[in-house]
Amino acid sequence: xxxxxxxxxxxxxxxxxxxxxxxxxxxxxxxxxxxxxxxxxxxxxxxxxxxxxxxxxxxxxxxxxxxxxxxxxxxxxxxxxxxxxxxxxxxxxxxxxxxxxxxxxxxxxxxxxxxxxxxxxxxxxxxxxxxxxxxxxxxxxxxxxxxxxxxxxxxxxxxxxxxxxxxxxxxxxxxxx
Amino acid sequence: xxxxxxxxxxxxxxxxxxxxxxxxxxxxxxxxxxxxxxxxxxxxxxxxxxxxxxxxxxxxxxxxxxxxxxxxxxxxxxxxxxxxxxxxxxxxxxxxxxxxxxxxxxxxxxxxxxxxxxxxxxxxxxxxxxx
Amino acid sequence: xxxxxxxxxxxxxxxxxxxxxxxxxxxxxxxxxxxxxxxxxxxxxxxxxxxxxxxxxxxxxxxxxxxxxxxxxxxxxxxxxxxxxxxxxxxxxxxxxxxxxxxxxxxxxxxxxxxxxxxxxxxxxxxxxxxxxxxxxxxxxxxxxxxxxxxxxxxxxxxxxxxxxxxxxxxxxxxxxxxxxxxxxxxxxxxxxxxxxxxx
Amino acid sequence: xxxxxxxxxxxxxxxxxxxxxxxxxxxxxxxxxxxxxxxxxxxxxxxxxxxxxxxxxxxxxxxxxxxxxxxxxxxxxxxxxxxxxxxxxxxxxxxxxxxxxxxxxxxxxxxxxxxxxxxxxxxxxxxxxxxxxxxxxxxxxxxxxxxxxxxxxxxxxxxxxxxxxxxxxxxxxxxxxxxxxxxxxxxxxxxxxxxxxxxxxxx
Numbered sequence: 001x002x003x004x005x006x007x008x009x010x011x012x013x014x015x016x017x018x019x020x021x022x023x024x025x026x027x028x029x030x031x032x033x034x035x036x037x038x039x040x041x042x043x044x045x046x047x048x049x050x051x052x053x054x055x056x057x058x059x060x061x062x063x064x065x066x067x068x069x070x071x072x073x074x075x076x077x078x079x080x081x082x083x084x085x086x087x088x089x090x091x092x093x094x095x096x097x098x099x100x101x102x103x104x105x106x107x108x109x110x111x112x113x114x115x116x117x118x119x120x121x122x123x124x125x126x127x128x129x130x131x132x133x134x135x136x137x138x139x140x141x142x143x144x145x146x147x148x149x150x151x152x153x154x155x156x157x158x159x160x161x162x163x164x165x166x167x168x169x170x171x172x173x174x175x176x177x
Numbered sequence: 178x179x180x181x182x183x184x185x186x187x188x189x190x191x192x193x194x195x196x197x198x199x200x201x202x203x204x205x206x207x208x209x210x211x212x213x214x215x216x217x218x219x220x221x222x223x224x225x226x227x228x229x230x231x232x233x234x235x236x237x238x239x240x241x242x243x244x245x246x247x248x249x250x251x252x253x254x255x256x257x258x259x260x261x262x263x264x265x266x267x268x269x270x271x272x273x274x275x276x277x278x279x280x281x282x283x284x285x286x287x288x289x290x291x292x293x294x295x296x297x298x299x300x301x302x303x304x305x306x307x308x
Numbered sequence: 309x310x311x312x313x314x315x316x317x318x319x320x321x322x323x324x325x326x327x328x329x330x331x332x333x334x335x336x337x338x339x340x341x342x343x344x345x346x347x348x349x350x351x352x353x354x355x356x357x358x359x360x361x362x363x364x365x366x367x368x369x370x371x372x373x374x375x376x377x378x379x380x381x382x383x384x385x386x387x388x389x390x391x392x393x394x395x396x397x398x399x400x401x402x403x404x405x406x407x408x409x410x411x412x413x414x415x416x417x418x419x420x421x422x423x424x425x426x427x428x429x430x431x432x433x434x435x436x437x438x439x440x441x442x443x444x445x446x447x448x449x450x451x452x453x454x455x456x457x458x459x460x461x462x463x464x465x466x467x468x469x470x471x472x473x474x475x476x477x478x479x480x481x482x483x484x485x486x487x488x489x490x491x492x493x494x495x496x497x498x499x500x501x502x503x504x505x506x507x508x
Numbered sequence: 509x510x511x512x513x514x515x516x517x518x519x520x521x522x523x524x525x526x527x528x529x530x531x532x533x534x535x536x537x538x539x540x541x542x543x544x545x546x547x548x549x550x551x552x553x554x555x556x557x558x559x560x561x562x563x564x565x566x567x568x569x570x571x572x573x574x575x576x577x578x579x580x581x582x583x584x585x586x587x588x589x590x591x592x593x594x595x596x597x598x599x600x601x602x603x604x605x606x607x608x609x610x611x612x613x614x615x616x617x618x619x620x621x622x623x624x625x626x627x628x629x630x631x632x633x634x635x636x637x638x639x640x641x642x643x644x645x646x647x648x649x650x651x652x653x654x655x656x657x658x659x660x661x662x663x664x665x666x667x668x669x670x671x672x673x674x675x676x677x678x679x680x681x682x683x684x685x686x687x688x689x690x691x692x693x694x695x696x697x698x699x700x701x702x703x704x705x706x707x708x709x710x711x
Contacts, residue, residue, distance in 0.1 A: 013340065013341065013342040013348075013359075014340040014341060014342075015511050016341055016342075016359045016362035016363045016366070016511075017362055017363075017366050017489075017511045017512060017515045018184060018188075018511065019337055019340050019341030019342075019363050019366075020341070020362055020363040020364070020365070020366025020367045020369075020370065021188065021189065021366055021367070021370050021515075022188065022333075022336075022337040022340070023334070023337040023338065023341065023363060023366075023367035023370075024366060024367040024368070024369065024370020024371045024374070025188065025192055025333075025370060025374070026330060026333035026334050026337055027367060027370070027371040028370065028371050028374035028375065028378075029330060029333070030330045030334075031310075031311065031371070031374075031375060031384070031389060032310040032311060032312065032378065032383070032384060033310070033311060033312050033313055033326050033330070034311055034312075034313045034314070034323070034326060034327070034330070035310070035311030035313070035314050035388050035389045035390060036311075036389070036390045037371075037390070038330070038334050038418070039418075040416070040417035040418035040421060041417040041438070041442070044417060044435070044438050044439055044442055045442050047439060048439055048442045048443050048446060049446075051443075052443075052446065063446065063449065064449055064450065064453065065445070065446045065449035066446055080323065080324065080327045081327070083324040083325075083327035083328045083331065084327040084328065084330055084331035084334070085331060085421055086328060086331060087327065087328040087329060087330060087331020087332040087333075087334065087335060088331045088332075088334050088335035088338070088418065088421045088422055088425070089331075089335060089421055089422075089424070089425045090328075090331075090332055090335065090425070091331060091332035091333060091334060091335025091336040091337075091338075091339070091422075091425075092335035092336070092338060092339040092344060092421065092422035092423070092424075092425035092426060093335075093425040093426060094332075094335075094336060095335065095336045095339035095340050095426075096339055096344065096425060096426030096427075097426075099339075099340070101339075101344065101426050102426050102427055103426070103427050104427040104429065105427065105428065105429065106428070106429040106430050107345060107346055107347055107428055107430055108347075108430065109347070114429075117430050117433075118429065118430060118433040119433075120412055120413060120414075121346070121413050121414065121415070121430040121431070121433040121434040121437065122413075122433040122434065122436055122437035122440075123409075123412050123413065123437060124408075124409045124410065124411075124412035124413015124414060124415065124434060124437065125409070125413050125415070125420065125433065125434035125435060125436065125437020125438040125439075125440070125441060126409070126437040126438065126440045126441035126444065127405055127406070127408050127409030127412060127413065127437075127441060128405075128406050128409030128410065128413060128415070128416060128417060128434075128437075128438050128441060129409075129417070129437065129438030129439065129440065129441025129442040129443075129444075129445070130405055130409075130441035130442070130444055130445045131401075131402045131403070131404070131405030131406035131407075131408075131409055131441075132402065132406060132417060132438070132441075132442070133402070133441075133442055133445040133446075134398055134401055134402035134405060134445065134452065134456065135398060135399050135401070135402020135403050135405075135406060136392070136393065136395070136398065136399070136402065137392065138406065138416055138417045138418065139364075139406070139410075139416040139417070139418060139419075140334075140416070140417070140418040141392075142392055142399075142402075143364075144364065144367060144368055144371075145371075145390075145392070146391075146392040147368040147371070147372070147481075148368055148371030148372050148375060149375065149386075149389060149390070149391045149392070149465070150372065150391075150465045150466050150467050150474060150477060150478075151391045151392040151394065151463060151464065151465055151466065152394045152461070152464045152465065152466050152469055153392035153393060153394035153395075153399050153463075153464075154392050155466055156394070156396075156399045156400060156403065157392075157399050157402065157403045157406075158403075159403070160399065160400050160402070160403020160404050160406070160407060161403045161406045161407045161410060161416075162407065163403075163407065164403065164404045164406075164407025164408055164410075164411075165352075165353050165407040165408075165410045165411045166353055167407075168407065168408055168411045168412075169353035169354060169411055172411050172412060173354065175412075176347060176350045176351075176353075176354060176414070177354060177356075177501065189518070207540065207541055208538075208540060208541055208633065211533075212538070212599075212630045212631075212633045212634040213599060215626075215629070215630045215633065216595055216596065216598060216599070216630060219595060219626040219630070220595070224622065260548075260549070261549055263545060264541060264542065264545050284621075284643070285620060285621040285622075285644075286554065286621040286625055286641065286643055286644075287548075289621050289622050289625035289626065290548050290625055290629060293625060293626060293629040293630075294541060294544055294545060294548070294629065297541065297544075297629070297633060298541050309534060309536045310536075315536040362512075366515065369519055369523075370519075373519065373522050373523065373526055376526045376529065377522075377526065377529075379531075379532050379534065380529045380530075380532045382532065382534050383534075384534065385534045385535055385536040386533070386534065387533070387534075387535060388536065467531075473527070473529070473530065473531050474526075474529075474531055475523075475525075475526035475527040475528065475529045475531075476527040478523055478526045478527065479520075479523040479524060479526060479527040482519050482520060482523035483520070483523075485519075486516045486519070486520065489512050489515075489516070490512070493512060
């Protein structure tokens with residue numbers, strides 16, 4: 001069965017194609033209502049910029065990078081993506097609650113310790129955060145939304161992300177299988 | 178599994194229903210040419226005077242005046258399409274026919290406006306008569 | 309005509325409410341698809357679970373088809389819609405770094421938020437890591453500035469680059485995606501791993 | 509049938525239809541023919557020569573005259589403070605912002621109605637606002653304001669009043685004490701970008 005979850009052995013996840021159509025309709029609504037697709041890493045950038053601005057305001061203003069996201073008195077947190085990501089947080093929680101998937105736990109391969117998983121996750125997060133700034137968007141902002149608008153950047157980013165992940169998959173197999 | 182498929186169907190039907198509902202309420206534009214293309218179109222020589230008219234063969238005169246004014250004074254053989262009814266279905270039939278249509282009556286400004294609007298919509302063989 | 313908010317200049321407050329609601333749908337769809345599980349996500353790269361491929365491409369296709377039809381029906385002004393800007397080097401390098409991050413961390417930013425919402429500790433670690441990553445980029449921005457802004461091609465569309473109509477490109481992508489789905493389901497059978505189901 | 513097969517059939521069918529669609533280009537600002545026609549019927553898109561004279565005498569600061577004749581023609585007898593934007597250069601970057609703005613009140617004129625009407629219609633199709641026509645063009649301006657005709661003895665009182673007003677205006681525009689001097693440089697209106705591309709992605 002295509003929607004069978006090989007990890008949990010349960011079938012509580014939605015059929016992936018159905019979930020894909022649902023996600024696609026959300027994406028379409030985002031385009032129809034706001035003219036922009038979905039995103040995630042931008043909200044994290046807003047958090048970082050706000051942090052820098054609070055700790056070292058002069059530094060933030062002098063930096064070529066941070067200053068791009070500071071507009072007068074308006075906090076960088078007052079941005080569209082931040083609210084959207086708050087929505088993701090709530091939406092994910094609702095879905096998890098409905099499906100009974102809530103729980104404070106670490107998901108990992110039995111071959112590694114929880115600590116190792118956390119370190120790997122944080123490293124991966126750092127790489128992803130860095131890469132998302134370099135590539136001007138993450139999987140949702142650049143690849144998914146970009147592909148929906150048929151932009152070359154979307155296809156290139158998508159292929160770079162998944163291609164590299166496939167290439168490196170072999171070296172990290174111990175952590176997952 | 179089957180339930181999932183049904184939900185998928187319901188979602189798709191609902192969404193496309195919503196799209197259809199939204200589109201049906203919208204006024205579609207029927208302008209054939211873009212503004213940039215109209216710049217070129219506007220350069221064509223479409224103004225004729227009475228002398229030119231005598232040389233023209235097979236044309237129809239279309240008068241844009243209000244019906245009351247049209248009754249009191251109009252060219253012989255002219256038909257009346259008041260400016261306000263320019264885009265009604267009956268009028269469109271006339272604009273769409275193959276004959277050369279010479280726009281007369283009303284103010285010169287209205288004649289040029291009518292010419293521009295109809296040309297933007299893709300109607301051909303239109304001329305404007307100069308006083 | 310859409311996009312509604314920029315065209316009708318809707319107030320910021322309502323805009324943020326719309327953002328929240330769209331995010332709600334986004335998070336719900338991601339979680340329902342199983343993107344809150346890093347091992348399910350990573351399964352993509354070992355062939356035992358190709359949910360990512362299926363969801364990602366189905367969503368992209370739905371979005372593309374929807375936009376193509378909406379554009380044809382005059383419902384959306386595509387000249388306002390954001391088309392991602394293409395900087396050759398930065399898109400590729402960024403993508404490669406993200407790819408490594410994906411296989412190491414097992415999430416991408418969107419899915420990590422979603423997984424964090426249902427209490428995955430590793431997702432919180434990933435989130436914290438991504439903040440550090442962004443900070444690192446911000447701090448070292450001057451080093452990358454040249455390559456970051458090199459070869460800017462603007463918001464180019466693949467259909468224009470290839471010289472085909474949008475609709476035809478969509479059809480090509482659909483055909484490619486259907487083949488990938490088929491391969492994906494074949495791979496799921498081939499690389500099936502019943503042993504790890506006990507671990508949750 | 510499983511979900512993959514059903515989805516494949518549905519998206520292939522939709523994709524087949526999509527592949528046959530031409531690339532459409534919509535603009536949320538451009539007006540359709542009905543909206544244009546409605547606006548023409550309202551008759552609030554033009555000013556008469558007399559109204560223009562009033563506006564000029566009152567030195568309305570938001571007024572901007574735009575001469576849409578060719579460059580050579582426009583040099584001969586421009587109205588005070590007019591800038592020249594021929595039909596051809598409507599969309600050139602150094603002229604376009606005069607037409608596509610929301611600050612000034614533009615009055616377009618040409619020799620007669622023809623050129624100005626064309627420019628106005630094209631500008632309006634594009635969705636530009638605040639543009640008006642001078643009814644009858646320069647010809648009407650010259651006949652009515654600069655050289656007004658003395659009404660016949662039998663004419664009404666109103667006609668005489670109008671003549672007096674026009675004669676005064678004529679004095680104003682042609683007299684020795686020419687009050688209005690052509691502006692050295694026209695005010696460049698602050699352009700409000702009417703159609704803003706959405707900033708998106710993860711930035």
